[in-house]
Amino acid sequence: MSEIKPVSISYVDFKAGKDFTEEVTEAFGANGLGLIVVRDLPDFQKERQAALRAIRKFADLPEETKEKYTDSKSNYSVGWSHGKEKMRNGVPDTAKGSYYANPLDDIITDDQYLKENFPELYADNIWPGEDMPELEPAFKEMTHVQLGVGYMICELFDRYLHSKTNGLHPAGHFLEMLRRGTTCKGRLLHYFPAPPTASKSQDGLCGWHLDHGGITILTCPLYLDMQRNEIPAPSDCGLHIKHPTDGSIVKVTLPPDCMLVQLGESFQYLSGGHLRATAHCVKSSQTPDITRETLALFMDWMPEEVMKLPEYTRPYSEVVHTPFLPEGVPELEGRIKGAKHYRDFAKNTYTAYYCEK
Numbered sequence: 148m149s150e151i152k153p154v155s156i157s158y159v160d161f162k163a164g165k166d167f168t169e170e171v172t173e174a175f176g177a178n179g180l181g182l183i184v185v186r187d188l189p190d191f192q193k194e195r196q197a198a199l200r201a202i203r204k205f206a207d208l209p210e211e212t213k214e215k216y217t218d219s220k221s222n223y224s225v226g227w228s229h230g231k232e233k234m235r236n237g238v239p240d241t242a243k244g245s246y247y248a249n250p251l252d253d254i255i256t257d258d259q260y261l262k263e264n265f266p267e268l269y270a271d272n273i274w275p276g277e278d279m280p281e282l283e284p285a286f287k288e289m290t291h292v293q294l295g296v297g298y299m300i301c302e303l304f305d306r307y308l309h310s311k312t313n314g315l316h317p318a319g320h321f322l323e324m325l326r327r328g329t330t331c332k333g334r335l336l337h338y339f340p341a342p343p344t345a346s347k348s349q350d351g352l353c354g355w356h357l358d359h360g361g362i363t364i365l366t367c368p369l370y371l372d373m374q375r376n377e378i379p380a381p382s383d384c385g386l387h388i389k390h391p392t393d394g395s396i397v398k399v400t401l402p403p404d405c406m407l408v409q410l411g412e413s414f415q416y417l418s419g420g421h422l423r424a425t426a427h428c429v430k431s432s433q434t435p436d437i438t439r440e441t442l443a444l445f446m447d448w449m450p451e452e453v454m455k456l457p458e459y460t461r462p463y464s465e466v467v468h469t470p471f472l473p474e475g476v477p478e479l480e481g482r483i484k485g486a487k488h489y490r491d492f493a494k495n496t497y498t499a500y501y502c503e504k
């Protein structure tokens with residue numbers, strides 16, 4: 148399996164107004180990997196270390212303590228979630244645990260109807276309080292940095308589309324839309340050490356998917372030993388994608404002082420296929436006695452946003468086509484059909500991934 152260095156852009160150059168048309172085309176155009184690295188960011192290592200060490204420390208707490216911070220009513224979409232999410236074969240995913248929260252606000256609505264009917268989107272945040280007071284500020288500080296990167300990339304996409312379509316794409320359109328969305332989700336992820344029975348022959352490449360929302364911002368993972376000392380990234384794991392030009396599986400690496408930005412399928416659709424999302428999965432390490440910690444931020448549209456193609460769209464068949472779609476991954480076309488609003492598309496996606504026979 149080969150390793151690939153994705154296209155990168157400099158935060159400093161972006162602030163100085165540099166044109167990144169070439170980079171965006173290379174990263175998100177028809178042959179792009181659907182992801183880009185942002186470098187030269189103001190230092191965020193203190194925040195990154197604090198957040199990633201917090202999830203490791205939380206995962207090490209006794210089961211009964213962690214259980215206090217689970218929320219079955221929202222299908223475990225806030226607080227701690229371990230072994231609740233199922234893989235496509237119906238087997239619970241126990242290899243990783245997640246701590247979910249909305250980075251924008253602890254309470255995003257007072258509307259009881261929304262809270263009761265769409266708890267996955269609107270449930271209030273829950274925090275481990277006295278059992279682990281440092282998790283909440285660590286989560287909030289790191290996701291704040293990630294939100295800034297997400298809005299920056301969205302601005303970049305707006306500039307790119309505006310110029311590519313000779314002004315047909317209204318300036319600032321997607322940034323405005325993204326700022327209207329309040330249902331963002333941060334996911335602190337802890338990958339437990341590989342069980343001693345883990346088969347060396349397994350390639351660990353399961354869980355292929357495409358993000359379906361707006362923009363995903365990822366931190367470089369932190370690998371820790373059993374004494375919580377940082378260790379170099381093992382070579383047998385990490386983020387893998389399907390290369391859009393030949394379908395080969397390539398590993399994507401990210402330096403610790405950079406952030407990785409991926410595009411969701413709904414963004415691909417709303418941009419009329421001018422920006423592309425890519426199938427990816429995280430391969431877990433088979434090396435014993437190490438853990439992997441990371442933080443993914445999913446920036447989403449308002450559930451009521453209308454899913455429609457722009458006037459500058461590429462042909463429909465191109466918009467909904469994902470080359471080399473891994474086996475078992477539901478096609479975009481089937482989920483977008485009949486989806487009037489973003490929430491319909493999100494629901495179709497959830498059903499296709501988790502409820503399909």
Ligand SMILES: [Fe+2]
Binds near residue numbers: 358
């Ligand atoms: Fe993903």
